[in-house]
Amino acid sequence: MKKLASRRKNVVDPLALKAGDYVVHETHGIGRFVELVSREVSTGGRNAVKTSREFLLIEYAPSKRGYPGDKLYVPTDQLDLLTRYVGGEAPQLSKMGGSDWAAAKGRARKAVRDIAVELVKLYSARMASKGHAFPPDTPWQRELEEAFPFAETPDQLTTIDEVKADMERPIPMDRLIAGDVGFGKTEVAVRAAFKAVQDGKQVVMLVPTTLLVRQHLETFTERFAGFPIQVRPLSRFQTAAESKEIIKGIGDGTVDVVIGTHRLLTDGISFKDLGLVIIDEEQRFGVEHKDALTKLKTNVDILAMSATPIPRTLEMAVTGIREMSTLATPPEDRHPILTFVGPYSDKQVGAAIRRELLREGQIFYVHNRVSSINRVAAQLAELVPEARIAVAHGRMPEHALEQVIVDFWERKFDVLVSTTIIETGLDIPNANTLIIDRADKYGLSQLHQLRGRVGRGRERAYAYFLWDETKPLSETAHDRLSTIAANNDLGSGMQVALKDLEIRGAGNLLGGEQSGHIAGVGFDLYLRMIGEAVSTFRGEVAEGQTELRLELPVDARIPETYVDSERLRLEAYQKLSAASGPNAADDALDSVREELTDRYGEPPAEVQNLLAVSRLRRTAQRAGLSEVVVLGQNLRIAPADLPDSRQVRLQRMYPRSRVLPQASALLVPLPGVDGRQPEDPELIAWVAELLQAIFATEPAATPR
Numbered sequence: 001m002k003k004l005a006s007r008r009k010n011v012v013d014p015l016a017l018k019a020g021d022y023v024v025h026e027t028h029g030i031g032r033f034v035e036l037v038s039r040e041v042s043t044g045g046r047n048a049v050k051t052s053r054e055f056l057l058i059e060y061a062p063s064k065r066g067y068p069g070d071k072l073y074v075p076t077d078q079l080d081l082l083t084r085y086v087g088g089e090a091p092q093l094s095k096m097g098g099s100d101w102a103a104a105k106g107r108a109r110k111a112v113r114d115i116a117v118e119l120v121k122l123y124s125a126r127m128a129s130k131g132h133a134f135p136p137d138t139p140w141q142r143e144l145e146e147a148f149p150f151a152e153t154p155d156q157l158t159t160i161d162e163v164k165a166d167m168e169r170p171i172p173m174d175r176l177i178a179g180d181v182g183f184g185k186t187e188v189a190v191r192a193a194f195k196a197v198q199d200g201k202q203v204v205m206l207v208p209t210t211l212l213v214r215q216h217l218e219t220f221t222e223r224f225a226g227f228p229i230q231v232r233p234l235s236r237f238q239t240a241a242e243s244k245e246i247i248k249g250i251g252d253g254t255v256d257v258v259i260g261t262h263r264l265l266t267d268g269i270s271f272k273d274l275g276l277v278i279i280d281e282e283q284r285f286g287v288e289h290k291d292a293l294t295k296l297k298t299n300v301d302i303l304a305m306s307a308t309p310i311p312r313t314l315e316m317a318v319t320g321i322r323e324m325s326t327l328a329t330p331p332e333d334r335h336p337i338l339t340f341v342g343p344y345s346d347k348q349v350g351a352a353i354r355r356e357l358l359r360e361g362q363i364f365y366v367h368n369r370v371s372s373i374n375r376v377a378a379q380l381a382e383l384v385p386e387a388r389i390a391v392a393h394g395r396m397p398e399h400a401l402e403q404v405i406v407d408f409w410e411r412k413f414d415v416l417v418s419t420t421i422i423e424t425g426l427d428i429p430n431a432n433t434l435i436i437d438r439a440d441k442y443g444l445s446q447l448h449q450l451r452g453r454v455g456r457g458r459e460r461a462y463a464y465f466l467w468d469e470t471k472p473l474s475e476t477a478h479d480r481l482s483t484i485a486a487n488n489d490l491g492s493g494m495q496v497a498l499k500d501l502e503i504r505g506a507g508n509l510l511g512g513e514q515s516g517h518i519a520g521v522g523f524d525l526y527l528r529m530i531g532e533a534v535s536t537f538r539g540e541v542a543e544g545q546t547e548l549r550l551e552l553p554v555d556a557r558i559p560e561t562y563v564d565s566e567r568l569r570l571e572a573y574q575k576l577s578a579a580s581g582p583n584a585a586d587d588a589l590d591s592v593r594e595e596l597t598d599r600y601g602e603p604p605a606e607v608q609n610l611l612a613v614s615r616l617r618r619t620a621q622r623a624g625l626s627e628v629v630v631l632g633q634n635l636r637i638a639p640a641d642l643p644d645s646r647q648v649r650l651q652r653m654y655p656r657s658r659v660l661p662q663a664s665a666l667l668v669p670l671p672g673v674d675g676r677q678p679e680d681p682e683l684i685a686w687v688a689e690l691l692q693a694i695f696a697t698e699p700a701a702t703p704r
């Protein structure tokens with residue numbers, strides 16, 4: 001089984017932290033970041049040395065009602081104990097070290113275990129089941145692929161290869177393609193479907209809306225032209241007679257590829273020899289279809305597509321449970337969509353429509369209320385009399401709706417006034433202006449999907465996210481709109497989706513019922529729990545992070561004289577913290593040192609010490625230590641249940657060292673000349689040599 005990638009925490013990104021942001025501390029729970037402060041601390045017991053260190057000041061709930069909130073100072077070299085809180089509306093602050101945080105974690109852990117069991121069951125069932133191994137590409141496959149009218153993007157090529165390799169394996173494929181809107185996911189599906197049909201298998205493609213059925217039917221039919229492949233649609237658009245004939249063809253194998261909505265998940269549909277299930281926007285299929293989907297997906301290859309990118313942390317939490325490919329590069333000469341956010345005005349709307357008409361383009365105007373959509377269309381007709389305007393919404397009779405879309409496609413209309421029914425997938429390359437009159441009413445990923453309806457060709461596209469100036473914007477609505485306006489470069493789906501997770505609460509990615517638990521502990525910790533639960537459940541040791549206390553009386557920090565910006569100091573501490581984690585690459589700290597030198601010049605003594613202490617931190621963590629602390633004249637190391645051979649070696653090297661068996665700790669007197677402590681670098685080097693001698697984990701990390 002594929003080793004689970006170690007769960008790199010989504011360590012708090014100090015750059016993104018601003019006062020008031022919520023963070024989650026492993027031990028203390030959900031707190032609010034106040035500011036970065038530097039404080040004088042004395043370490044080293046009796047002959048204490050005062051050094052100034054920087055801390056993140058985090059505020060917690062008051063331990064008693066009416067008191068001010070408790071304060072936690074997190075040293076900058078322990079950033080990895082903090083993660084950003086993502087999980088919906090403003091969370092409840094935890095009481096420091098209180099039982100409420102432990103209880104919230106306990107509840108989440110229980111819920112997580114249920115998910116983990118579910119995920120592993122699916123995985124194991126898939127691993128145990130005998131899938132169909134498709135043969136290598138046929139000559140016709142190459143002919144089909146050479147007929148593609150564009151140059152594939154590198155990600156398309158990689159993804160297509162990964163999909164084919166999965167299909168040729170005897171284990172059933174379960175691959176998710178996450179790609180920003182318009183990045184060419186459909187072409188991957190076309191080639192996978194062709195490969196399956198070449199081997200005599202049937203293919204089903206499930207899409208969320210009737211319009212997408214129509215569109216994908218057009219694409220597949222066009223791409224398969226010249227090959228004897230029967231592609232059929234199945235949705236409420238088909239008459240009873242047509243449906244009956246298609247369902248018969250599915251059963252007797254004369255239909256090779258069927259593209260349909262959840263209509264395909266109703267009873268009475270059985271395939272003669274199904275080999276590949278393609279699902280577009282799976283998360284849009286309601287829980288009522290879950291069982292039918294699971295039945296359909298058993299023992300066949302699955303290719304899921306999503307334009308709502310899956311956050312990295314979720315991808316890693318389910319790593320090994322299903323494969324993922326990402327289409328992150330846009331087709332060439334695709335331009336970012338110019339996005340305007342502001343109050344509605346007739347003047348601006350009229351100008352936008354006229355500009356598009358001037359270049360013979362078309363316009364989507366989204367108004368999401370069926371009851372007033374005709375009035376809006378009439379207003380637009382007055383505003384721009386020369387524009388040919390049509391209306392489309394989901395309550396129209398099926399054929400009338402389809403006819404309007406086809407007419408719009410065939411450029412019989414200039415402006416399509418519609419509800420969000422155009423939201424997913426609709427591909428009309430000539431429509432390059434999108435106007436949404438109440439943009440504040442939509443979630444981020446919905447706005448992103450809608451925006452993805454324009455700019456799918458080579459033309460520069462425009463999106464207008466407007467709101468009714470007579471109705472004030474809510475804080476989150478304003479946040480949403482400024483996020484989408486800020487993220488308008490290509491492939492900004494990830495940022496938009498992540499922000500959306502924050503605002504809408506991340507539950508719907510893992511099942512609505514989970515959102516309460518996610519809100520309780522934060523999205524990142526929740527996902528890490530899933531990953532740990534999955535790996536524990538599968539008998540792999542979850543790499544829990546031992547919280548290492550490393551305290552030496554040395555001046556190890558980044559002085560303001562070296563890096564004057566607080567933000568940049570935080571960024572450097574974060575990089576050091578990531579580079580000194582137990583799984584960090586051996587040269588990770590060297591590259592941090594090089595970067596610091598490049599950006600700020602030769603590091604001063606304090607920073608040299610900080611680098612050396614970071615090396616120590618990594619050594620100590622790799623040795624699984626929880627304590628390396630100077631107490632008085634001794635260095636205390638724990639746990640230190642050493643085998644005898646090591647104890648002998650230790651006594652020989654450090655005759656005055658003592659093992660405290662009951663505390664499973666080790667006390668080694670500090671080297672000092674007539675009571676004077678060695679200089680910082682010497683002390684750090686001495687500790688490095690000691691750890692190396694005892695744990696022989698890596699060559700002594702001598703500070704450079």
Ligand SMILES: Nc1ncnc2c1ncn2[C@@H]1O[C@H](COP(=O)(O)OP(=O)(O)OP(=O)(O)O)[C@@H](O)[C@H]1O
Pocket residue numbers: 150151152153156179180181182183184185186187306307331332424425426427429452456
């Ligand atoms: N490599 C490419 N170069 C240029 N255009 C491409 C490329 N691949 C696909 N296209 C075109 O880009 C448009 C969008 O492709 P497609 O519909 O597959 O995107 P998508 O990722 O499925 O979008 P959505 O998420 O909206 O469904 C289509 O017109 C398609 O023909």
